[in-house]
Amino acid sequence: MRVWFLPVVIGLLSIFGLVTGLLADGWADVFTWSALCGACIVCASVCKKLLWRST
Amino acid sequence: MTSSALPRRANTSIKRLKVWIWLHKWSSLICTIFMLMLALTGFPLIFEHEIDEALGETAKPASFEAKSPRMSVDQVLAAAVAQYPDKQGMFMSQEADDDRVWYVTLANQPDSEEELKQVAIDVRNGEVLAQPKLSGGVMNTIEGLHVDMLLGLPGMLFLGAMGVLLLVSLISGVVLYAPFMRKVGFAQVRITKGKRMKWLDAHNALGIVTLVWFFVVGTTGVINAWSELLIDNWQRTHLAKMIETYQGQPVPTQPVGSLQHAVDIALSAEPDRTVQFIAFPGTGFTSWHHYGVYLRGATPLTIRTSKPVFVDVVTGKITSNQNMPWYLTMLQVSQPLHFGDYAGMPLKFIWAIFNAFTILVLISGLYLWWSKSRRRGWYDIEEAP
Numbered sequence: 001m002r003v004w005f006l007p008v009v010i011g012l013l014s015i016f017g018l019v020t021g022l023l024a025d026g027w028a029d030v031f032t033w034s035a036l037c038g039a040c041i042v043c044a045s046v047c048k049k050l051l052w053r054s055t
Numbered sequence: 056m057t058s059s060a061l062p063r064r065a066n067t068s069i070k071r072l073k074v075w076i077w078l079h080k081w082s083s084l085i086c087t088i089f090m091l092m093l094a095l096t097g098f099p100l101i102f103e104h105e106i107d108e109a110l111g112e113t114a115k116p117a118s119f120e121a122k123s124p125r126m127s128v129d130q131v132l133a134a135a136v137a138q139y140p141d142k143q144g145m146f147m148s149q150e151a152d153d154d155r156v157w158y159v160t161l162a163n164q165p166d167s168e169e170e171l172k173q174v175a176i177d178v179r180n181g182e183v184l185a186q187p188k189l190s191g192g193v194m195n196t197i198e199g200l201h202v203d204m205l206l207g208l209p210g211m212l213f214l215g216a217m218g219v220l221l222l223v224s225l226i227s228g229v230v231l232y233a234p235f236m237r238k239v240g241f242a243q244v245r246i247t248k249g250k251r252m253k254w255l256d257a258h259n260a261l262g263i264v265t266l267v268w269f270f271v272v273g274t275t276g277v278i279n280a281w282s283e284l285l286i287d288n289w290q291r292t293h294l295a296k297m298i299e300t301y302q303g304q305p306v307p308t309q310p311v312g313s314l315q316h317a318v319d320i321a322l323s324a325e326p327d328r329t330v331q332f333i334a335f336p337g338t339g340f341t342s343w344h345h346y347g348v349y350l351r352g353a354t355p356l357t358i359r360t361s362k363p364v365f366v367d368v369v370t371g372k373i374t375s376n377q378n379m380p381w382y383l384t385m386l387q388v389s390q391p392l393h394f395g396d397y398a399g400m401p402l403k404f405i406w407a408i409f410n411a412f413t414i415l416v417l418i419s420g421l422y423l424w425w426s427k428s429r430r431r432g433w434y435d436i437e438e439a440p
Contacts (some may be wrong), residue, residue, distance in 0.1 A: 003233050005273035006241040007263045014267035021398035022391060025355050029398040036405045042242050042264045043412045050257040 079227035086220040087417050094414045096201040101406050114175035114184035116155045122235030123179040127315040134181040135159035135174040148332035151358050161230035215280025222272045232263050251426050258419035268409045275393035290350050297375040298342035306343040321348035321362035360387045
């Protein structure tokens, strides 16, 4: 279960982010940006680790 | 310990894992090159509106007073036809967020597919604001590659099939995620265990974090790949039924009723909606006897959906006012989830960033296959910690 906890959290955030902006404007757009930014930040940290030894 | 010495249960689970590895390998390998093409052409398409604006392909109306008087739709059409007197109206459309501009599509015949022209007219003074190219040019070519590889319907359906393979590879990737990442930790990359292990961890981590976005964009892409067939089905069934009482009647001769009247009566029947586009008699979206006034909804969810109101060109009366079938509504609602154009410029940037990460997932997958295929299997079960 431990291996799935954070992927599920990120996945749920992404789903809510994608759908919320579609259903409403204003604050919903801000939620969409924030929720999807979470996943982007995690990806950026993975890329940083990937590049660490290559440079 | 050899596999034959393992308990039967472990053996079964290894066999099952091998099946998923096989599925992930081949579904990914077959579609990756096409997904890379789609991801690369997708970049400029995310910012299509902004690029078109920079290239002068989008109308930029001067800012007048909000209550400036407006020309009738008939006058707007006449202003557009004046640019190409040998052509006639085919469609007229308005952006959801700008009712100051009408985009008028002109053709030699209403059912022509070639030599189409588009003219953007300012509704306040009849000024020609732009003449967007409907074919040729860099952006149209990129869009053509993205939609159907410039091959028409067969290309669209082929890309749709590649999209299905992508979904299979994403699902099989999820199944493989746990065995391969159990002892690694979320978003960790084993940087000291060699280049291949580093790329494997990065592939798994980026894949699982971008999974929902990739799945949503992939699924909506598959739905879009079926769009022509869905529209064709609607034309043969629902549309045909809406106009069946006019079957066999002679085509009305000029002059036909006022276009402005058709728009007004359609809006009076659906006061909560605004005009999305008007289809002229003889086009595939109405009959020879009707103006098809397509109205969009007013909420963020329904703003891209259409409701066709058919107005008889002779009597000026509404003859049909029906909702689109569920599958076309699903197509229209799914499109923003593919384009990422529903929450302003920040979402477009986020879409582009996700796109970049998925390119990395695809490239890392290719690298993993290439590096391992020269030795043993593609994904080694031994690599599962």
